[in-house]
Amino acid sequence: MHSYIQIILGGVFTGSLYGLAGMGLQLILGTTKKVHLAYGHIWVLSALLVSSILYNFKIPVIVMLPLMTILCSLFGWVIHPKILWRNKKLTDTPRSFLLMSLGLALILEDIGTHIWALPVSAVIHAPKSINLGAVMIPPIKSAIFFAALVVACCLSLFLKYNIYGNALRAWHGAEDDIVLVGVDPSKLGKMSVTIGIGIAGLAGAFLALSYSAAIIEGLDMTVRSLCLAVIAGTLTPWRVLGLGVLLGIGESWISLLLGAQWAPVLSYSLLLTMVSFR
Amino acid sequence: MRLLIFWIIVIILGMILWIFHPFLDAYTNLIIWTLLLQGSLALSYDILGGYGGELHLGHGAFFGLGAYISMLALIAGIPWGLALVCSAIGGYIFSLVLSRLLVPLTGGTFALTSLVVLLFIKSLFRNTGQITGGTAGLSAPHLGTTGLWFSCTLLLFLICLWVHDSLEDSRFGRALKAVSDDPLAAETTGISRKKIRTQSLILGSIMASLAGGIFPFQSGYINLHSAFGIDVAIGPVVMVLLGGPGTRFGPLIGTVIYVGLQEWLWTHISEGNLAILGAGLIMIGAFFPSGIVGLIKSR
Numbered sequence: 001m002h003s004y005i006q007i008i009l010g011g012v013f014t015g016s017l018y019g020l021a022g023m024g025l026q027l028i029l030g031t032t033k034k035v036h037l038a039y040g041h042i043w044v045l046s047a048l049l050v051s052s053i054l055y056n057f058k059i060p061v062i063v064m065l066p067l068m069t070i071l072c073s074l075f076g077w078v079i080h081p082k083i084l085w086r087n088k089k090l091t092d093t094p095r096s097f098l099l100m101s102l103g104l105a106l107i108l109e110d111i112g113t114h115i116w117a118l119p120v121s122a123v124i125h126a127p128k129s130i131n132l133g134a135v136m137i138p139p140i141k142s143a144i145f146f147a148a149l150v151v152a153c154c155l156s157l158f159l160k161y162n163i164y165g166n167a168l169r170a171w172h173g174a175e176d177d178i179v180l181v182g183v184d185p186s187k188l189g190k191m192s193v194t195i196g197i198g199i200a201g202l203a204g205a206f207l208a209l210s211y212s213a214a215i216i217e218g219l220d221m222t223v224r225s226l227c228l229a230v231i232a233g234t235l236t237p238w239r240v241l242g243l244g245v246l247l248g249i250g251e252s253w254i255s256l257l258l259g260a261q262w263a264p265v266l267s268y269s270l271l272l273t274m275v276s277f278r
Numbered sequence: 279m280r281l282l283i284f285w286i287i288v289i290i291l292g293m294i295l296w297i298f299h300p301f302l303d304a305y306t307n308l309i310i311w312t313l314l315l316q317g318s319l320a321l322s323y324d325i326l327g328g329y330g331g332e333l334h335l336g337h338g339a340f341f342g343l344g345a346y347i348s349m350l351a352l353i354a355g356i357p358w359g360l361a362l363v364c365s366a367i368g369g370y371i372f373s374l375v376l377s378r379l380l381v382p383l384t385g386g387t388f389a390l391t392s393l394v395v396l397l398f399i400k401s402l403f404r405n406t407g408q409i410t411g412g413t414a415g416l417s418a419p420h421l422g423t424t425g426l427w428f429s430c431t432l433l434l435f436l437i438c439l440w441v442h443d444s445l446e447d448s449r450f451g452r453a454l455k456a457v458s459d460d461p462l463a464a465e466t467t468g469i470s471r472k473k474i475r476t477q478s479l480i481l482g483s484i485m486a487s488l489a490g491g492i493f494p495f496q497s498g499y500i501n502l503h504s505a506f507g508i509d510v511a512i513g514p515v516v517m518v519l520l521g522g523p524g525t526r527f528g529p530l531i532g533t534v535i536y537v538g539l540q541e542w543l544w545t546h547i548s549e550g551n552l553a554i555l556g557a558g559l560i561m562i563g564a565f566f567p568s569g570i571v572g573l574i575k576s577r
Contacts, residue, residue, distance in 0.1 A: 033386075034386070035386055035389075035390055037393075096563040096564065097563070098333060098386055098389050098563075099333070099519070099559050099560070099563030099567075100559065100560045100564060102556070102559055103558070103559030103561075103563065104556060104560065106508070106509075106512070106555050106556030106559065107552070107553045107556035107557060107560075108556075109508075109552055109556075110550060110551075110553035110556065113552075114549065219508070220397070223394055223397060226390065259405075261401075261404065261405045262401075262405055264401055265398065265401050265402070265405070268394050268397055268398040269398070272379065272391065272394060272395070272398065275383065275391050276378075276379055
């Protein structure tokens with residue numbers, strides 16, 4: 001009984017991490033309608049960076065979380081120029097952006113492989129687990145769950161009540177019309193990518209503190225986040241989080257029954273099934 | 279007339295290569311073989327990826343599938359000719375199944391789904407190690423003579439070139455271009471979008487599977503990275519987009535540049551190849567999505 005609770009709890013924590021990352025990608029996808037194939041690589045790379053920084057410098061864990069979020073946001077702000085969302089007749093196609101984001105993914109994978117040849121983790125810097133009877137609750141994994149709840153809440157409020165959030169929602173619904181009312185889509189695109197990649201940075205920091213990370217998992221992570229973003233629909237952070245938790249629980253059971261190597265197959269199968277029936 | 283001259287040159291060059299390759303050193307043979315194999319892949323990709331107008335990121339899955347089927351057939355003692363036939367049949371069946379999923383999709387959804395298919399297949403092959411060898415890979419008795427794998431690759435390249443060249447002036451090729459440019463208009467003229475796209479997917483997939491089937495002949499060993507690696511999968515995409523998708527000579531130009539650049543990088547830098555590939559994709563996506571041929575045509 002306790003082992004089943006432990007498995008489900010583990011799934012909830014893992015799924016919260018997926019949901020957290022998924023929210024960032026859904027924000028990018030839901031507003032710009034462009035698939036960012038380098039998202040998972042940025043997520044994993046930030047995890048590797050956190051592990052290295054914690055290993056080499058005595059920076060408190062609590063500082064790393066916002067620091068990595070800000071760093072990744074800055075990275076997103078710099079790397080994604082406004083021109084990507086400017087309406088150019090010849091090159092402003094989803095295919096161009098896909099190619100460019102895939103190119104970025106390959107560059108990041110090469111950099112990651114070169115610097116971190118083996119998987120790394122900062123789990124040793126995380127606080128020890130708390131025992132509740134026979135069930136162990138790792139504090140950092142619980143923090144992922146609560147952080148995901150907070151981010152979902154903040155995103156929902158931002159999209160609903162903030163003027164820029166309203167603009168992002170309007171952009172999704174009526175791409176050409178927002179220009180008529182004076183909204184600059186290139187500015188919005190840059191904003192959504194900055195926020196989305198910032199969320200990836202936060203997810204990466206949590207990833208480093210609770211699991212091990214390897215850059216070759218980047219594309220798998222992108223597909224997982226994409227799976228959640230696509231299935232949840234558009235700009236629905238709560239639904240992404242909920243689906244993420246379900247995915248995490250599903251992967252935990254698959255790992256138990258078939259082995260951990262089968263876990264990624266679940267998200268691939270879900271995405272392919274979703275695409276088949278849509 | 280120019281086309282006739284082109285084909286005469288191709289046949290003469292092919293015959294020269296076939297006659298004189300035993301006298302070349304091993305490295306030169308390997309480079310020429312790589313050019314021919316990658317060229318075959320690029321030409322097969324260009325059918326749906328170029329003329330069909332889709333970004334088919336899962337094309338590498340057929341190469342990998344063909345490689346594994348051929349290798350398993352060789353290990354089982356099946357003669358190499360039949361092993362190739364098995365690869366082609368495997369590619370045909372898989373593309374038939376996949377067409378139900380991919381053909382209705384377009385644009386970014388098509389690209390993404392095809393990429394997920396590649397990752398899915400790679401995962402399946404990794405997790406069924408009892409059959410596929412998993413991460414350790416598979417070895418087969420080396421087929422020995424350079425002549426065999428070189429000749430097979432040369433023949434495949436010529437066939438792929440002929441098929442690709444036929445698209446430019448054939449009814450099928452024009453229908454494929456019409457479906458890519460304006461599907462609704464094409465349907466109103468009686469062209470079945472579903473049928474044309476399915477046929478192009480199957481045709482390209484069989485060619486890619488054959489290329490994959492030949493691959494183990496040269497190396498005698500395959501693993502997940504050499505069969506399904508991201509650089510193997512993205513290579514044909516880069517070659518075609520670099521040269522010019524949906525053009526007669528685009529894939530060939532792209533192949534020569536890509537293989538040449540890769541070889542130069544391996545010998546001079548020896549790392550950072552993935553990053554160079556990535557930078558190439560960014561340049562193509564940002565500055566010349568219609569490739570070198572498209573750039574020349576527009577000037």
